[in-house]
Amino acid sequence: xxxxxxxxxxxxxxxxxxxxxxxxxxxxxxALLILRSITQFGENFSEPxxxxxxxxxxPPPKAxxxxxxxEKVGRPAQxxxxxxxxxxxxxxxxxxxxxxxxxxQTTDIHPPxxxxxxxxxxxxxxDRDVLDQDTDADGFSNLEEWQNHTKPTDKDSHPAFIAxxxxxxxxQEPFRLVFASWVDNTFAINTNDLREPTQFLKLGDLIxxxxxxxxxxxxxxxxxxxxxxxxxxxxxxxHRETHEQVNPVKxxxxxxxxxxxxxxxxxxxxxxxxxxxxxEFSLIPEERIRYKLLDVQSAKAVIVNTQKPNEPIExxxxxx
Numbered sequence: 001x002x003x004x005x006x007x008x009x010x011x012x013x014x015x016x017x018x019x020x021x022x023x024x025x026x027x028x029x030x031a032l033l034i035l036r037s038i039t040q041f042g043e044n045f046s047e048p049x050x051x052x053x054x055x056x057x058x059p060p061p062k063a064x065x066x067x068x069x070x071e072k073v074g075r076p077a078q079x080x081x082x083x084x085x086x087x088x089x090x091x092x093x094x095x096x097x098x099x100x101x102x103x104x105q106t107t108d109i110h111p112p113x114x115x116x117x118x119x120x121x122x123x124x125x126x127d128r129d130v131l132d133q134d135t136d137a138d139g140f141s142n143l144e145e146w147q148n149h150t151k152p153t154d155k156d157s158h159p160a161f162i163a164x165x166x167x168x169x170x171x172q173e174p175f176r177l178v179f180a181s182w183v184d185n186t187f188a189i190n191t192n193d194l195r196e197p198t199q200f201l202k203l204g205d206l207i208x209x210x211x212x213x214x215x216x217x218x219x220x221x222x223x224x225x226x227x228x229x230x231x232x233x234x235x236x237x238x239h240r241e242t243h244e245q246v247n248p249v250k251x252x253x254x255x256x257x258x259x260x261x262x263x264x265x266x267x268x269x270x271x272x273x274x275x276x277x278x279x280e281f282s283l284i285p286e287e288r289i290r291y292k293l294l295d296v297q298s299a300k301a302v303i304v305n306t307q308k309p310n311e312p313i314e315x316x317x318x319x320x
Contacts, residue, residue: 113146121153139164139267161283162291164267166318167301175256177207179235179248187214187235192253212237215245246278261293261301264318280306 108114110131118125123135123142131143136151138158145152148159180188180198189199189207199208206213216236221229234247246257259277264270268284275281275293282290294312295302301315 113143117146118142121151123152161267161286162313162315164265165283165315166264166266167261167315168264168272168318169262170260170296170298170301171262172259172296172298173256175246175248175254177210177212177237177248178253179233179250181250182217182233187217206240207237211240212246213240244278255296259296261296261315263301263315 109125110118113131115125118130121135123133124130127133131146132141134141136153136155136158138155140148140150140158140163142152144159144163145157148163150159151157174192176191178190178192180190182188185202186200187202189201190196196209201207201214203214203217214235215238218234218236220232220234222232224230231250233250236245236247238245244257246254248254255277257277260274261277262272262274264272265283273281277293277296280290280292282288290306291303291313292306293301293303299317303313303315305311305313
């Protein structure tokens with residue numbers, strides 16, 4: 001029997017022992033390998049960790065961008081709002097003429113001027129005297145600019161200078177003579193109280209009891225409110241000594257040439273002067289324009305620009 005056969009026979013006879021020994025040997029080898037791995041892991045973990053190489057530094061930002069960013073950070077945020085109050089700011093309140101609180105949305109702060117007009121020209125609406133202020137220094141107050149539809153912030157936009165003229169007082173009396181009628185070249189002259197007999201005169205004649213003579217006659221007719229033509233002819237009378245002229249209209253009592261209007265002109269300083277009826281005068285800074293006083297009444301004076309004789313101008317009384 002060969003040796004190989006003898007070994008195989010022995011292994012089969014002792015199979016359990018052989019399997020046990022093989023398993024024990026496998027376990028022993030596995031335990032040795034595990035122990036070795038544990039030992040190497042501990043050695044690696046205990047070694048000092050090497051820091052990773054530093055990353056290359058980023059290039060610095062541009063100087064302009066840095067300054068802009070710094071400025072934005074330092075500047076506080078601001079709300080933009082086009083209304084009369086801010087986004088989180090309540091409506092502004094004012095005290096009205098009655099001493100009660102009010103707002104721009106409920107009440108005009110400076111009547112009769114509307115709030116919108118004051119806001120349009122950015123005028124200090126909170127100032128109590130805003131209407132008396134002369135924002136553009138053209139000699140006219142903000143109130144006068146509003147009344148005449150001009151711009152209070154534009155020196156070249158202002159009311160006519162005549163707007164600064166007011167009548168302070170007046171002295172008025174009726175003209176004693178009345179042009180009563182006419183036929184051909186003869187003219188009837190009465191007194192306004194009809195206490196004197198009618199005088200029938202021709203051009204060039206002197207009116208008895210006066211220093212006036214008949215200088216000229218102008219025939220005129222115009223339609224009344226009903227469309228009927230009426231006689232509004234004029235006589236021109238001239239004072240023999242002073243050569244002052246008056247123009248009575250047929251059948252109308254006129255103001256005496258001795259009637260006087262006392263005016264106050266408030267542009268460029270306050271100036272007071274008196275003008276007699278039919279007298280001419282001028283105003284600074286437009287001295288080239290001549291005005292004539294046509295009539296004086298209890299509440300107004302009527303003047304005319306001599307360059308525009310058909311456009312009478314009424315001058316009211318100065319407010320008390």
